[in-house]
Amino acid sequence: MRHLIPSYIRVPVIFFIIFGIVEYMIDSGEKPAFIEYPAVLLFLFLVLLILIAIEAIIGALENVMLHKMDAEAKARFLEEKNSAFEFKWIKNIYKKLAGGKPIEEEGEIILDHNYDGIKELDNSLPPWWVYSFYISIVFAAIYLVRYHIFDGPTQLQEFETEMAEAKLAIEEYKKTAKNLVDINTVVMLTDDADLSAGKAIWNTNCVACHLADGGGSIGPNMTDEYWILGGGIKNVFQTISEGGRDGKGMIAWKQQLKPLEMAQVASYVLTLQGTTPANPKAAEGEIWVDDSAPAEEANTDEGTQEEVTTETNTEENNN
Structure with a gap:
Protein backbone atom coordinates (compact mmCIF):
# COMPACT_ATOMS: atom_id res chain seq x y z
CA MET A 1 0.00 0.00 0.00
CA PHE A 87 -0.53 5.84 -10.72
CA LYS A 88 -2.09 3.49 -13.26
CA TRP A 89 -5.52 3.91 -11.73
CA ILE A 90 -5.42 7.60 -12.62
CA LYS A 91 -4.44 6.76 -16.19
CA ASN A 92 -7.26 4.23 -16.44
CA ILE A 93 -9.83 6.77 -15.28
CA TYR A 94 -8.48 9.31 -17.75
CA LYS A 95 -8.72 6.82 -20.62
CA LYS A 96 -12.33 6.00 -19.75
CA LEU A 97 -13.32 9.66 -19.60
CA ALA A 98 -11.41 10.63 -22.73
CA GLY A 99 -12.73 7.72 -24.78
CA GLY A 100 -11.21 7.15 -28.21
CA LYS A 101 -9.64 4.09 -29.75
CA PRO A 102 -6.08 2.93 -29.19
CA ILE A 103 -3.73 3.58 -32.11
CA GLU A 104 -3.66 -0.09 -33.04
CA GLU A 105 -7.47 -0.12 -33.37
CA GLU A 106 -7.88 3.13 -35.32
CA GLY A 107 -8.24 1.18 -38.58
CA GLU A 108 -11.76 0.22 -37.49
CA ILE A 109 -13.01 3.83 -37.45
CA ILE A 110 -11.21 5.37 -40.46
CA LEU A 111 -13.67 7.04 -42.86
CA ASP A 112 -13.59 6.24 -46.57
CA HIS A 113 -12.69 9.70 -47.87
CA ASN A 114 -9.07 10.74 -48.27
CA TYR A 115 -7.75 14.27 -48.84
CA ASP A 116 -4.16 14.40 -50.04
CA GLY A 117 -3.26 11.53 -47.77
CA ILE A 118 -5.10 13.00 -44.78
CA LYS A 119 -7.62 10.59 -43.31
CA GLU A 120 -10.38 11.23 -40.79
CA LEU A 121 -11.37 9.11 -37.82
CA ASP A 122 -14.99 8.60 -36.89
CA ASN A 123 -14.44 9.10 -33.15
CA SER A 124 -17.39 9.28 -30.78
CA LEU A 125 -17.81 12.21 -28.42
CA PRO A 126 -15.66 11.84 -25.27
CA PRO A 127 -17.62 10.42 -22.33
CA TRP A 128 -16.70 13.41 -20.12
CA TRP A 129 -18.34 15.74 -22.67
CA VAL A 130 -21.44 13.57 -22.98
CA TYR A 131 -21.85 13.32 -19.20
CA SER A 132 -21.41 17.08 -18.83
CA PHE A 133 -24.06 17.67 -21.50
CA TYR A 134 -26.53 15.38 -19.71
CA ILE A 135 -25.84 17.13 -16.40
CA SER A 136 -26.45 20.54 -18.01
CA ILE A 137 -29.82 19.31 -19.34
CA VAL A 138 -30.88 18.09 -15.89
CA PHE A 139 -29.71 21.37 -14.32
CA ALA A 140 -31.63 23.42 -16.91
CA ALA A 141 -34.83 21.45 -16.23
CA ILE A 142 -34.52 21.93 -12.46
CA TYR A 143 -33.72 25.63 -12.92
CA LEU A 144 -36.73 26.10 -15.20
CA VAL A 145 -39.12 24.49 -12.72
CA ARG A 146 -37.63 26.22 -9.70
CA TYR A 147 -37.44 29.80 -10.96
CA HIS A 148 -39.93 30.06 -13.82
CA ILE A 149 -42.78 27.78 -12.73
CA PHE A 150 -42.65 28.01 -8.94
CA ASP A 151 -41.42 31.66 -8.90
CA GLY A 152 -38.16 31.14 -7.04
CA PRO A 153 -36.37 34.21 -5.66
CA THR A 154 -34.53 36.38 -8.18
CA GLN A 155 -30.89 37.33 -7.78
CA LEU A 156 -31.92 40.76 -6.50
CA GLN A 157 -34.24 39.22 -3.90
CA GLU A 158 -31.54 36.80 -2.78
CA PHE A 159 -29.08 39.69 -2.49
CA GLU A 160 -31.49 41.76 -0.41
CA THR A 161 -32.25 38.79 1.85
CA GLU A 162 -28.56 38.05 2.40
CA MET A 163 -27.83 41.72 3.11
CA ALA A 164 -30.62 41.85 5.68
CA GLU A 165 -29.32 38.67 7.34
CA ALA A 166 -25.78 40.05 7.31
CA LYS A 167 -26.98 43.30 8.90
CA LEU A 168 -28.72 41.39 11.69
CA ALA A 169 -25.63 39.24 12.20
CA ILE A 170 -23.47 42.36 12.47
CA GLU A 171 -25.82 43.91 15.01
CA GLU A 172 -25.81 40.70 17.07
CA TYR A 173 -22.02 40.60 16.89
CA LYS A 174 -21.74 44.23 17.99
CA LYS A 175 -23.72 43.43 21.13
CA THR A 176 -20.89 41.20 22.35
CA ALA A 177 -17.98 42.93 20.58
CA LYS A 178 -17.45 45.88 22.89
CA ASN A 179 -14.42 47.10 20.97
CA LEU A 180 -16.64 47.97 17.99
CA VAL A 181 -18.57 50.52 20.02
CA ASP A 182 -19.08 54.00 18.56
CA ILE A 183 -21.06 57.13 19.36
CA ASN A 184 -24.28 55.48 18.17
CA THR A 185 -23.93 52.21 20.08
CA VAL A 186 -22.09 53.21 23.26
CA VAL A 187 -23.94 52.53 26.50
CA MET A 188 -23.13 53.06 30.15
CA LEU A 189 -20.95 50.18 31.39
CA THR A 190 -21.72 49.01 34.93
CA ASP A 191 -19.57 45.91 35.31
CA ASP A 192 -16.90 46.19 37.98
CA ALA A 193 -14.24 45.05 35.51
CA ASP A 194 -15.14 47.80 33.03
CA LEU A 195 -15.27 50.49 35.71
CA SER A 196 -11.94 49.34 37.15
CA ALA A 197 -10.40 49.50 33.69
CA GLY A 198 -11.91 52.98 33.21
CA LYS A 199 -10.47 54.12 36.54
CA ALA A 200 -7.01 52.87 35.54
CA ILE A 201 -7.22 54.82 32.26
CA TRP A 202 -8.41 57.87 34.21
CA ASN A 203 -5.50 57.66 36.63
CA THR A 204 -3.03 57.31 33.77
CA ASN A 205 -4.31 59.96 31.36
CA CYS A 206 -6.82 62.28 33.04
CA VAL A 207 -5.71 63.17 36.58
CA ALA A 208 -3.22 65.80 35.35
CA CYS A 209 -6.11 68.03 34.26
CA HIS A 210 -9.08 66.78 36.30
CA LEU A 211 -7.37 65.50 39.51
CA ALA A 212 -7.79 61.99 40.86
CA ASP A 213 -11.10 62.76 42.58
CA GLY A 214 -12.47 64.58 39.51
CA GLY A 215 -12.57 67.96 41.24
CA GLY A 216 -10.94 69.73 38.29
CA SER A 217 -7.75 71.69 37.79
CA ILE A 218 -6.86 72.74 34.26
CA GLY A 219 -9.88 70.76 33.15
CA PRO A 220 -13.42 71.23 34.49
CA ASN A 221 -14.95 69.70 37.57
CA MET A 222 -16.40 66.28 36.69
CA THR A 223 -18.39 65.79 39.89
CA ASP A 224 -21.05 68.49 39.47
CA GLU A 225 -24.00 68.51 37.10
CA TYR A 226 -22.67 71.23 34.80
CA TRP A 227 -21.28 70.25 31.41
CA ILE A 228 -19.53 72.30 28.72
CA LEU A 229 -20.11 69.86 25.86
CA GLY A 230 -23.03 67.88 27.25
CA GLY A 231 -23.35 65.03 29.71
CA GLY A 232 -24.52 61.47 29.40
CA ILE A 233 -22.55 58.51 28.09
CA LYS A 234 -22.81 59.47 24.41
CA ASN A 235 -21.65 63.07 24.85
CA VAL A 236 -18.84 62.11 27.21
CA PHE A 237 -17.70 59.35 24.83
CA GLN A 238 -17.83 61.83 21.91
CA THR A 239 -15.80 64.41 23.86
CA ILE A 240 -13.14 61.86 24.82
CA SER A 241 -12.95 60.59 21.26
CA GLU A 242 -12.94 63.90 19.37
CA GLY A 243 -11.55 66.26 22.01
CA GLY A 244 -12.86 69.43 23.59
CA ARG A 245 -13.56 72.86 22.12
CA ASP A 246 -11.57 74.06 19.12
CA GLY A 247 -8.39 75.85 20.06
CA LYS A 248 -8.58 74.88 23.73
CA GLY A 249 -9.63 72.08 25.95
CA MET A 250 -8.89 68.37 25.87
CA ILE A 251 -7.15 66.64 22.98
CA ALA A 252 -8.83 63.89 20.95
CA TRP A 253 -8.02 60.50 22.47
CA LYS A 254 -9.26 58.29 19.62
CA GLN A 255 -5.71 57.75 18.38
CA GLN A 256 -4.42 56.65 21.82
CA LEU A 257 -7.42 54.76 23.19
CA LYS A 258 -9.50 51.96 21.71
CA PRO A 259 -13.30 52.39 21.50
CA LEU A 260 -13.83 50.02 24.43
CA GLU A 261 -11.31 51.94 26.54
CA MET A 262 -13.06 55.24 25.77
CA ALA A 263 -16.39 53.67 26.75
CA GLN A 264 -14.85 52.41 30.01
CA VAL A 265 -13.35 55.74 31.02
CA ALA A 266 -16.53 57.60 29.99
CA SER A 267 -18.56 55.27 32.21
CA TYR A 268 -16.14 55.83 35.09
CA VAL A 269 -16.40 59.61 34.65
CA LEU A 270 -20.17 59.39 35.08
CA THR A 271 -19.72 57.51 38.38
CA LEU A 272 -17.98 60.62 39.73
CA GLN A 273 -21.24 62.57 39.47
CA GLY A 274 -22.47 63.64 42.91
CA THR A 275 -19.23 62.81 44.74
CA THR A 276 -17.46 65.37 46.92
CA PRO A 277 -13.90 66.21 45.80
CA ALA A 278 -11.37 67.80 48.15
CA ASN A 279 -11.06 71.09 46.25
CA PRO A 280 -13.85 71.31 43.68
CA LYS A 281 -13.40 73.76 40.83
CA ALA A 282 -16.16 76.26 40.11
CA ALA A 283 -18.92 75.01 37.86
CA GLU A 284 -18.51 75.53 34.10
CA GLY A 285 -21.04 75.14 31.33
CA GLU A 286 -24.72 74.41 31.80
CA ILE A 287 -26.83 71.84 33.58
CA TRP A 288 -27.39 69.03 31.11
CA VAL A 289 -30.81 67.40 30.74
CA ASP A 290 -31.12 64.02 29.06
CA ASP A 291 -33.76 64.41 26.35
CA SER A 292 -34.14 60.64 26.10
CA ALA A 293 -34.99 60.33 29.82
CA PRO A 294 -38.61 59.73 30.92
CA ALA A 295 -40.79 62.83 31.11
CA GLU A 296 -41.03 62.86 34.94
CA GLU A 297 -37.26 62.70 35.29
CA ALA A 298 -36.83 65.48 32.71
CA ASN A 299 -39.37 67.67 34.53
CA THR A 300 -37.56 67.11 37.81
CA ASP A 301 -34.28 68.15 36.20
CA GLU A 302 -35.91 71.24 34.69
CA GLY A 303 -37.34 72.14 38.10
CA THR A 304 -33.92 71.76 39.66
CA GLN A 305 -32.44 74.01 36.97
CA GLU A 306 -35.12 76.68 37.62
CA GLU A 307 -34.44 76.53 41.38
CA VAL A 308 -30.71 76.98 40.78
CA THR A 309 -31.42 79.95 38.47
CA THR A 310 -33.78 81.51 41.07
CA GLU A 311 -31.23 81.08 43.84
CA THR A 312 -28.53 82.63 41.67
CA ASN A 313 -30.73 85.65 40.83
CA THR A 314 -31.65 86.07 44.54
CA GLU A 315 -28.01 86.07 45.54
CA GLU A 316 -27.20 88.66 42.85
CA ASN A 317 -30.07 90.90 44.08
CA ASN A 318 -28.92 90.60 47.70
CA ASN A 319 -25.40 91.53 46.65
Missing part, protein backbone atom coordinates in the same frame (compact mmCIF):
# COMPACT_ATOMS: atom_id res chain seq x y z
CA ARG A 2 2.80 2.45 0.81
CA HIS A 3 4.16 2.03 -2.71
CA LEU A 4 0.97 3.59 -4.11
CA ILE A 5 2.13 7.02 -2.87
CA PRO A 6 5.80 8.10 -3.15
CA SER A 7 7.59 9.27 -0.01
CA TYR A 8 7.98 12.83 -1.37
CA ILE A 9 4.17 13.06 -1.35
CA ARG A 10 3.46 10.89 1.67
CA VAL A 11 5.69 12.79 4.13
CA PRO A 12 4.26 16.29 3.41
CA VAL A 13 0.69 14.97 3.52
CA ILE A 14 1.18 13.30 6.92
CA PHE A 15 3.01 16.37 8.24
CA PHE A 16 0.26 18.79 7.22
CA ILE A 17 -2.41 16.50 8.68
CA ILE A 18 -0.58 16.61 12.02
CA PHE A 19 -0.09 20.38 11.59
CA GLY A 20 -3.83 20.85 11.03
CA ILE A 21 -4.73 18.77 14.08
CA VAL A 22 -2.34 20.82 16.25
CA GLU A 23 -3.77 24.12 14.98
CA TYR A 24 -7.31 22.88 15.61
CA MET A 25 -6.59 21.61 19.13
CA ILE A 26 -4.63 24.66 20.35
CA ASP A 27 -6.44 27.97 20.79
CA SER A 28 -3.90 30.63 19.86
CA GLY A 29 -6.24 33.51 18.97
CA GLU A 30 -5.66 35.30 15.69
CA LYS A 31 -2.06 34.08 15.31
CA PRO A 32 -1.11 30.53 14.25
CA ALA A 33 -0.19 28.25 17.15
CA PHE A 34 3.39 27.70 15.92
CA ILE A 35 3.95 31.50 15.99
CA GLU A 36 2.19 32.15 19.28
CA TYR A 37 3.86 29.22 21.06
CA PRO A 38 7.51 28.39 20.18
CA ALA A 39 7.08 24.96 21.78
CA VAL A 40 4.55 24.07 19.07
CA LEU A 41 7.05 25.05 16.37
CA LEU A 42 9.67 22.85 18.02
CA PHE A 43 7.19 19.96 18.22
CA LEU A 44 6.31 20.25 14.52
CA PHE A 45 9.99 20.37 13.61
CA LEU A 46 10.62 17.18 15.59
CA VAL A 47 7.62 15.51 13.91
CA LEU A 48 9.06 16.37 10.49
CA LEU A 49 12.45 14.97 11.46
CA ILE A 50 10.83 11.77 12.73
CA LEU A 51 8.85 11.31 9.50
CA ILE A 52 11.99 11.80 7.40
CA ALA A 53 13.91 9.40 9.64
CA ILE A 54 11.19 6.74 9.31
CA GLU A 55 11.25 7.04 5.52
CA ALA A 56 15.05 6.79 5.53
CA ILE A 57 14.96 3.68 7.74
CA ILE A 58 12.30 2.03 5.56
CA GLY A 59 14.36 2.83 2.45
CA ALA A 60 17.47 1.33 4.03
CA LEU A 61 15.56 -1.84 5.00
CA GLU A 62 14.29 -2.17 1.42
CA ASN A 63 17.84 -1.94 0.13
CA VAL A 64 18.96 -4.65 2.55
CA MET A 65 16.03 -6.82 1.46
CA LEU A 66 16.88 -6.29 -2.22
CA HIS A 67 20.44 -7.48 -1.65
CA LYS A 68 19.10 -10.72 -0.20
CA MET A 69 16.73 -11.37 -3.16
CA ASP A 70 17.67 -13.34 -6.23
CA ALA A 71 17.69 -11.57 -9.58
CA GLU A 72 14.17 -12.64 -10.59
CA ALA A 73 12.55 -11.62 -7.29
CA LYS A 74 14.44 -8.34 -7.33
CA ALA A 75 13.28 -7.55 -10.87
CA ARG A 76 9.67 -8.39 -9.99
CA PHE A 77 9.79 -6.20 -6.86
CA LEU A 78 11.24 -3.23 -8.74
CA GLU A 79 8.68 -3.62 -11.54
CA GLU A 80 5.78 -3.59 -9.07
CA LYS A 81 7.25 -0.60 -7.25
CA ASN A 82 7.77 1.42 -10.43
CA SER A 83 4.34 0.56 -11.79
CA ALA A 84 2.78 1.75 -8.51
CA PHE A 85 4.55 5.09 -8.87
CA GLU A 86 2.95 5.55 -12.28
Whole structure:
Protein backbone atom coordinates (compact mmCIF):
# COMPACT_ATOMS: atom_id res chain seq x y z
CA MET A 1 0.00 0.00 0.00
CA ARG A 2 2.80 2.45 0.81
CA HIS A 3 4.16 2.03 -2.71
CA LEU A 4 0.97 3.59 -4.11
CA ILE A 5 2.13 7.02 -2.87
CA PRO A 6 5.80 8.10 -3.15
CA SER A 7 7.59 9.27 -0.01
CA TYR A 8 7.98 12.83 -1.37
CA ILE A 9 4.17 13.06 -1.35
CA ARG A 10 3.46 10.89 1.67
CA VAL A 11 5.69 12.79 4.13
CA PRO A 12 4.26 16.29 3.41
CA VAL A 13 0.69 14.97 3.52
CA ILE A 14 1.18 13.30 6.92
CA PHE A 15 3.01 16.37 8.24
CA PHE A 16 0.26 18.79 7.22
CA ILE A 17 -2.41 16.50 8.68
CA ILE A 18 -0.58 16.61 12.02
CA PHE A 19 -0.09 20.38 11.59
CA GLY A 20 -3.83 20.85 11.03
CA ILE A 21 -4.73 18.77 14.08
CA VAL A 22 -2.34 20.82 16.25
CA GLU A 23 -3.77 24.12 14.98
CA TYR A 24 -7.31 22.88 15.61
CA MET A 25 -6.59 21.61 19.13
CA ILE A 26 -4.63 24.66 20.35
CA ASP A 27 -6.44 27.97 20.79
CA SER A 28 -3.90 30.63 19.86
CA GLY A 29 -6.24 33.51 18.97
CA GLU A 30 -5.66 35.30 15.69
CA LYS A 31 -2.06 34.08 15.31
CA PRO A 32 -1.11 30.53 14.25
CA ALA A 33 -0.19 28.25 17.15
CA PHE A 34 3.39 27.70 15.92
CA ILE A 35 3.95 31.50 15.99
CA GLU A 36 2.19 32.15 19.28
CA TYR A 37 3.86 29.22 21.06
CA PRO A 38 7.51 28.39 20.18
CA ALA A 39 7.08 24.96 21.78
CA VAL A 40 4.55 24.07 19.07
CA LEU A 41 7.05 25.05 16.37
CA LEU A 42 9.67 22.85 18.02
CA PHE A 43 7.19 19.96 18.22
CA LEU A 44 6.31 20.25 14.52
CA PHE A 45 9.99 20.37 13.61
CA LEU A 46 10.62 17.18 15.59
CA VAL A 47 7.62 15.51 13.91
CA LEU A 48 9.06 16.37 10.49
CA LEU A 49 12.45 14.97 11.46
CA ILE A 50 10.83 11.77 12.73
CA LEU A 51 8.85 11.31 9.50
CA ILE A 52 11.99 11.80 7.40
CA ALA A 53 13.91 9.40 9.64
CA ILE A 54 11.19 6.74 9.31
CA GLU A 55 11.25 7.04 5.52
CA ALA A 56 15.05 6.79 5.53
CA ILE A 57 14.96 3.68 7.74
CA ILE A 58 12.30 2.03 5.56
CA GLY A 59 14.36 2.83 2.45
CA ALA A 60 17.47 1.33 4.03
CA LEU A 61 15.56 -1.84 5.00
CA GLU A 62 14.29 -2.17 1.42
CA ASN A 63 17.84 -1.94 0.13
CA VAL A 64 18.96 -4.65 2.55
CA MET A 65 16.03 -6.82 1.46
CA LEU A 66 16.88 -6.29 -2.22
CA HIS A 67 20.44 -7.48 -1.65
CA LYS A 68 19.10 -10.72 -0.20
CA MET A 69 16.73 -11.37 -3.16
CA ASP A 70 17.67 -13.34 -6.23
CA ALA A 71 17.69 -11.57 -9.58
CA GLU A 72 14.17 -12.64 -10.59
CA ALA A 73 12.55 -11.62 -7.29
CA LYS A 74 14.44 -8.34 -7.33
CA ALA A 75 13.28 -7.55 -10.87
CA ARG A 76 9.67 -8.39 -9.99
CA PHE A 77 9.79 -6.20 -6.86
CA LEU A 78 11.24 -3.23 -8.74
CA GLU A 79 8.68 -3.62 -11.54
CA GLU A 80 5.78 -3.59 -9.07
CA LYS A 81 7.25 -0.60 -7.25
CA ASN A 82 7.77 1.42 -10.43
CA SER A 83 4.34 0.56 -11.79
CA ALA A 84 2.78 1.75 -8.51
CA PHE A 85 4.55 5.09 -8.87
CA GLU A 86 2.95 5.55 -12.28
CA PHE A 87 -0.53 5.84 -10.72
CA LYS A 88 -2.09 3.49 -13.26
CA TRP A 89 -5.52 3.91 -11.73
CA ILE A 90 -5.42 7.60 -12.62
CA LYS A 91 -4.44 6.76 -16.19
CA ASN A 92 -7.26 4.23 -16.44
CA ILE A 93 -9.83 6.77 -15.28
CA TYR A 94 -8.48 9.31 -17.75
CA LYS A 95 -8.72 6.82 -20.62
CA LYS A 96 -12.33 6.00 -19.75
CA LEU A 97 -13.32 9.66 -19.60
CA ALA A 98 -11.41 10.63 -22.73
CA GLY A 99 -12.73 7.72 -24.78
CA GLY A 100 -11.21 7.15 -28.21
CA LYS A 101 -9.64 4.09 -29.75
CA PRO A 102 -6.08 2.93 -29.19
CA ILE A 103 -3.73 3.58 -32.11
CA GLU A 104 -3.66 -0.09 -33.04
CA GLU A 105 -7.47 -0.12 -33.37
CA GLU A 106 -7.88 3.13 -35.32
CA GLY A 107 -8.24 1.18 -38.58
CA GLU A 108 -11.76 0.22 -37.49
CA ILE A 109 -13.01 3.83 -37.45
CA ILE A 110 -11.21 5.37 -40.46
CA LEU A 111 -13.67 7.04 -42.86
CA ASP A 112 -13.59 6.24 -46.57
CA HIS A 113 -12.69 9.70 -47.87
CA ASN A 114 -9.07 10.74 -48.27
CA TYR A 115 -7.75 14.27 -48.84
CA ASP A 116 -4.16 14.40 -50.04
CA GLY A 117 -3.26 11.53 -47.77
CA ILE A 118 -5.10 13.00 -44.78
CA LYS A 119 -7.62 10.59 -43.31
CA GLU A 120 -10.38 11.23 -40.79
CA LEU A 121 -11.37 9.11 -37.82
CA ASP A 122 -14.99 8.60 -36.89
CA ASN A 123 -14.44 9.10 -33.15
CA SER A 124 -17.39 9.28 -30.78
CA LEU A 125 -17.81 12.21 -28.42
CA PRO A 126 -15.66 11.84 -25.27
CA PRO A 127 -17.62 10.42 -22.33
CA TRP A 128 -16.70 13.41 -20.12
CA TRP A 129 -18.34 15.74 -22.67
CA VAL A 130 -21.44 13.57 -22.98
CA TYR A 131 -21.85 13.32 -19.20
CA SER A 132 -21.41 17.08 -18.83
CA PHE A 133 -24.06 17.67 -21.50
CA TYR A 134 -26.53 15.38 -19.71
CA ILE A 135 -25.84 17.13 -16.40
CA SER A 136 -26.45 20.54 -18.01
CA ILE A 137 -29.82 19.31 -19.34
CA VAL A 138 -30.88 18.09 -15.89
CA PHE A 139 -29.71 21.37 -14.32
CA ALA A 140 -31.63 23.42 -16.91
CA ALA A 141 -34.83 21.45 -16.23
CA ILE A 142 -34.52 21.93 -12.46
CA TYR A 143 -33.72 25.63 -12.92
CA LEU A 144 -36.73 26.10 -15.20
CA VAL A 145 -39.12 24.49 -12.72
CA ARG A 146 -37.63 26.22 -9.70
CA TYR A 147 -37.44 29.80 -10.96
CA HIS A 148 -39.93 30.06 -13.82
CA ILE A 149 -42.78 27.78 -12.73
CA PHE A 150 -42.65 28.01 -8.94
CA ASP A 151 -41.42 31.66 -8.90
CA GLY A 152 -38.16 31.14 -7.04
CA PRO A 153 -36.37 34.21 -5.66
CA THR A 154 -34.53 36.38 -8.18
CA GLN A 155 -30.89 37.33 -7.78
CA LEU A 156 -31.92 40.76 -6.50
CA GLN A 157 -34.24 39.22 -3.90
CA GLU A 158 -31.54 36.80 -2.78
CA PHE A 159 -29.08 39.69 -2.49
CA GLU A 160 -31.49 41.76 -0.41
CA THR A 161 -32.25 38.79 1.85
CA GLU A 162 -28.56 38.05 2.40
CA MET A 163 -27.83 41.72 3.11
CA ALA A 164 -30.62 41.85 5.68
CA GLU A 165 -29.32 38.67 7.34
CA ALA A 166 -25.78 40.05 7.31
CA LYS A 167 -26.98 43.30 8.90
CA LEU A 168 -28.72 41.39 11.69
CA ALA A 169 -25.63 39.24 12.20
CA ILE A 170 -23.47 42.36 12.47
CA GLU A 171 -25.82 43.91 15.01
CA GLU A 172 -25.81 40.70 17.07
CA TYR A 173 -22.02 40.60 16.89
CA LYS A 174 -21.74 44.23 17.99
CA LYS A 175 -23.72 43.43 21.13
CA THR A 176 -20.89 41.20 22.35
CA ALA A 177 -17.98 42.93 20.58
CA LYS A 178 -17.45 45.88 22.89
CA ASN A 179 -14.42 47.10 20.97
CA LEU A 180 -16.64 47.97 17.99
CA VAL A 181 -18.57 50.52 20.02
CA ASP A 182 -19.08 54.00 18.56
CA ILE A 183 -21.06 57.13 19.36
CA ASN A 184 -24.28 55.48 18.17
CA THR A 185 -23.93 52.21 20.08
CA VAL A 186 -22.09 53.21 23.26
CA VAL A 187 -23.94 52.53 26.50
CA MET A 188 -23.13 53.06 30.15
CA LEU A 189 -20.95 50.18 31.39
CA THR A 190 -21.72 49.01 34.93
CA ASP A 191 -19.57 45.91 35.31
CA ASP A 192 -16.90 46.19 37.98
CA ALA A 193 -14.24 45.05 35.51
CA ASP A 194 -15.14 47.80 33.03
CA LEU A 195 -15.27 50.49 35.71
CA SER A 196 -11.94 49.34 37.15
CA ALA A 197 -10.40 49.50 33.69
CA GLY A 198 -11.91 52.98 33.21
CA LYS A 199 -10.47 54.12 36.54
CA ALA A 200 -7.01 52.87 35.54
CA ILE A 201 -7.22 54.82 32.26
CA TRP A 202 -8.41 57.87 34.21
CA ASN A 203 -5.50 57.66 36.63
CA THR A 204 -3.03 57.31 33.77
CA ASN A 205 -4.31 59.96 31.36
CA CYS A 206 -6.82 62.28 33.04
CA VAL A 207 -5.71 63.17 36.58
CA ALA A 208 -3.22 65.80 35.35
CA CYS A 209 -6.11 68.03 34.26
CA HIS A 210 -9.08 66.78 36.30
CA LEU A 211 -7.37 65.50 39.51
CA ALA A 212 -7.79 61.99 40.86
CA ASP A 213 -11.10 62.76 42.58
CA GLY A 214 -12.47 64.58 39.51
CA GLY A 215 -12.57 67.96 41.24
CA GLY A 216 -10.94 69.73 38.29
CA SER A 217 -7.75 71.69 37.79
CA ILE A 218 -6.86 72.74 34.26
CA GLY A 219 -9.88 70.76 33.15
CA PRO A 220 -13.42 71.23 34.49
CA ASN A 221 -14.95 69.70 37.57
CA MET A 222 -16.40 66.28 36.69
CA THR A 223 -18.39 65.79 39.89
CA ASP A 224 -21.05 68.49 39.47
CA GLU A 225 -24.00 68.51 37.10
CA TYR A 226 -22.67 71.23 34.80
CA TRP A 227 -21.28 70.25 31.41
CA ILE A 228 -19.53 72.30 28.72
CA LEU A 229 -20.11 69.86 25.86
CA GLY A 230 -23.03 67.88 27.25
CA GLY A 231 -23.35 65.03 29.71
CA GLY A 232 -24.52 61.47 29.40
CA ILE A 233 -22.55 58.51 28.09
CA LYS A 234 -22.81 59.47 24.41
CA ASN A 235 -21.65 63.07 24.85
CA VAL A 236 -18.84 62.11 27.21
CA PHE A 237 -17.70 59.35 24.83
CA GLN A 238 -17.83 61.83 21.91
CA THR A 239 -15.80 64.41 23.86
CA ILE A 240 -13.14 61.86 24.82
CA SER A 241 -12.95 60.59 21.26
CA GLU A 242 -12.94 63.90 19.37
CA GLY A 243 -11.55 66.26 22.01
CA GLY A 244 -12.86 69.43 23.59
CA ARG A 245 -13.56 72.86 22.12
CA ASP A 246 -11.57 74.06 19.12
CA GLY A 247 -8.39 75.85 20.06
CA LYS A 248 -8.58 74.88 23.73
CA GLY A 249 -9.63 72.08 25.95
CA MET A 250 -8.89 68.37 25.87
CA ILE A 251 -7.15 66.64 22.98
CA ALA A 252 -8.83 63.89 20.95
CA TRP A 253 -8.02 60.50 22.47
CA LYS A 254 -9.26 58.29 19.62
CA GLN A 255 -5.71 57.75 18.38
CA GLN A 256 -4.42 56.65 21.82
CA LEU A 257 -7.42 54.76 23.19
CA LYS A 258 -9.50 51.96 21.71
CA PRO A 259 -13.30 52.39 21.50
CA LEU A 260 -13.83 50.02 24.43
CA GLU A 261 -11.31 51.94 26.54
CA MET A 262 -13.06 55.24 25.77
CA ALA A 263 -16.39 53.67 26.75
CA GLN A 264 -14.85 52.41 30.01
CA VAL A 265 -13.35 55.74 31.02
CA ALA A 266 -16.53 57.60 29.99
CA SER A 267 -18.56 55.27 32.21
CA TYR A 268 -16.14 55.83 35.09
CA VAL A 269 -16.40 59.61 34.65
CA LEU A 270 -20.17 59.39 35.08
CA THR A 271 -19.72 57.51 38.38
CA LEU A 272 -17.98 60.62 39.73
CA GLN A 273 -21.24 62.57 39.47
CA GLY A 274 -22.47 63.64 42.91
CA THR A 275 -19.23 62.81 44.74
CA THR A 276 -17.46 65.37 46.92
CA PRO A 277 -13.90 66.21 45.80
CA ALA A 278 -11.37 67.80 48.15
CA ASN A 279 -11.06 71.09 46.25
CA PRO A 280 -13.85 71.31 43.68
CA LYS A 281 -13.40 73.76 40.83
CA ALA A 282 -16.16 76.26 40.11
CA ALA A 283 -18.92 75.01 37.86
CA GLU A 284 -18.51 75.53 34.10
CA GLY A 285 -21.04 75.14 31.33
CA GLU A 286 -24.72 74.41 31.80
CA ILE A 287 -26.83 71.84 33.58
CA TRP A 288 -27.39 69.03 31.11
CA VAL A 289 -30.81 67.40 30.74
CA ASP A 290 -31.12 64.02 29.06
CA ASP A 291 -33.76 64.41 26.35
CA SER A 292 -34.14 60.64 26.10
CA ALA A 293 -34.99 60.33 29.82
CA PRO A 294 -38.61 59.73 30.92
CA ALA A 295 -40.79 62.83 31.11
CA GLU A 296 -41.03 62.86 34.94
CA GLU A 297 -37.26 62.70 35.29
CA ALA A 298 -36.83 65.48 32.71
CA ASN A 299 -39.37 67.67 34.53
CA THR A 300 -37.56 67.11 37.81
CA ASP A 301 -34.28 68.15 36.20
CA GLU A 302 -35.91 71.24 34.69
CA GLY A 303 -37.34 72.14 38.10
CA THR A 304 -33.92 71.76 39.66
CA GLN A 305 -32.44 74.01 36.97
CA GLU A 306 -35.12 76.68 37.62
CA GLU A 307 -34.44 76.53 41.38
CA VAL A 308 -30.71 76.98 40.78
CA THR A 309 -31.42 79.95 38.47
CA THR A 310 -33.78 81.51 41.07
CA GLU A 311 -31.23 81.08 43.84
CA THR A 312 -28.53 82.63 41.67
CA ASN A 313 -30.73 85.65 40.83
CA THR A 314 -31.65 86.07 44.54
CA GLU A 315 -28.01 86.07 45.54
CA GLU A 316 -27.20 88.66 42.85
CA ASN A 317 -30.07 90.90 44.08
CA ASN A 318 -28.92 90.60 47.70
CA ASN A 319 -25.40 91.53 46.65
